[in-house]
Amino acid sequence: ATMAEEAKKLAAYAAVDNHVQNNQAVGVGSGSTIVYAVDRLAARVRQEKLNIVCVPTSFQARQLILQHSLALSDLDRHPQLDVAIDGADEVDADLTLIKGGGGCLTHEKIVASCAKHFIVIADYSRKDSKVLGQQWKKGVPIEVIPMAYVPVCRTIVRRFGGEAHLRMAVSKAGPVVTDNSNFLLDWKFDGAQNWREVNAAIKMIPGVVDTGLFVDMAERAYFGMEDGSVQVRDPAVA
Numbered sequence: 001a002t003m004a005e006e007a008k009k010l011a012a013y014a015a016v017d018n019h020v021q022n023n024q025a026v027g028v029g030s031g032s033t034i035v036y037a038v039d040r041l042a043a044r045v046r047q048e049k050l051n052i053v054c055v056p057t058s059f060q061a062r063q064l065i066l067q068h069s070l071a072l073s074d075l076d077r078h079p080q081l082d083v084a085i086d087g088a089d090e091v092d093a094d095l096t097l098i099k100g101g102g103g104c105l106t107h108e109k110i111v112a113s114c115a116k117h118f119i120v121i122a123d124y125s126r127k128d129s130k131v132l133g134q135q136w137k138k139g140v141p142i143e144v145i146p147m148a149y150v151p152v153c154r155t156i157v158r159r160f161g162g163e164a165h166l167r168m169a170v171s172k173a174g175p176v177v178t179d180n181s182n183f184l185l186d187w188k189f190d191g192a193q194n195w196r197e198v199n200a201a202i203k204m205i206p207g208v209v210d211t212g213l214f215v216d217m218a219e220r221a222y223f224g225m226e227d228g229s230v231q232v233r234d235p236a237v238a
């Protein structure tokens with residue numbers, strides 16, 4: 001495996017080992033890093049005969065849970081989760097996150113909001129930043145109702161600057177369609193922002209479903225490092 005893949009695995013294993021216990025309901029995030037967390041969950045369930053249920057944050061997460069024969073649940077049956085573990089596209093010094101690079105931000109945010117503890121896993125490369133946008137250059141993903149994408153784009157750029165573009169699919173003609181049958185905008189912002197305010201303001205624009213900004217949600221981040229260690233970040237105490 002490449003260094004970055006090894007680092008994803010280190011972070012994922014540390015999070016599962018430190019935060020998952022018997023008799024828990026666990027939120028399972030999306031992306032390439034979470035794959036290692038589900039591997040570890042499945043191994044621990046087998047070895048330690050853990051009794052846990054998993055609530056997915058995406059179609060991909062649901063597939064991972066089923067492929068590993070873990071107990072699949074949902075927020076109807078488990079509206080309170082003990083812990084949710086998820087990846088991120090970028091993490092700043094306050095543990096504000098950009099998520100949704102893989103298109104799954106809305107379900108991820110709902111699941112994270114239902115968890116007592118929300119734990120982020122990432123590798124050292126391009127994700128561990130002082131401020132958002134330092135390394136992640138694709139902008140903030142925003143899920144929108146399809147018929148509103150043009151007015152939402154214009155409103156965001158008028159009020160907050162930068163550029164916003166409809167995310168286009170790669171192996172299909174036309175736009176990316178989310179798990180909720182919506183579209184995605186990627187807002188490339190200029191410079192520093194007050195993320196709490198910007199997130200709230202964008203959410204209030206009619207047609208916006210949710211944003212990939214996760215403010216005051218993550219309790220801890222694990223970064224797998226190049227040297228094989230795992231770095232832990234907790235939010236600075238205000």
Ligand SMILES: O=C[C@H](O)[C@H](O)[C@H](O)COP(=O)(O)O
Binds near residue numbers: 029031087089098108
């Ligand atoms: O939409 C995707 C999710 O927010 C992912 O958690 C995020 O993109 C990180 O994914 P990865 O672990 O593949 O970098």
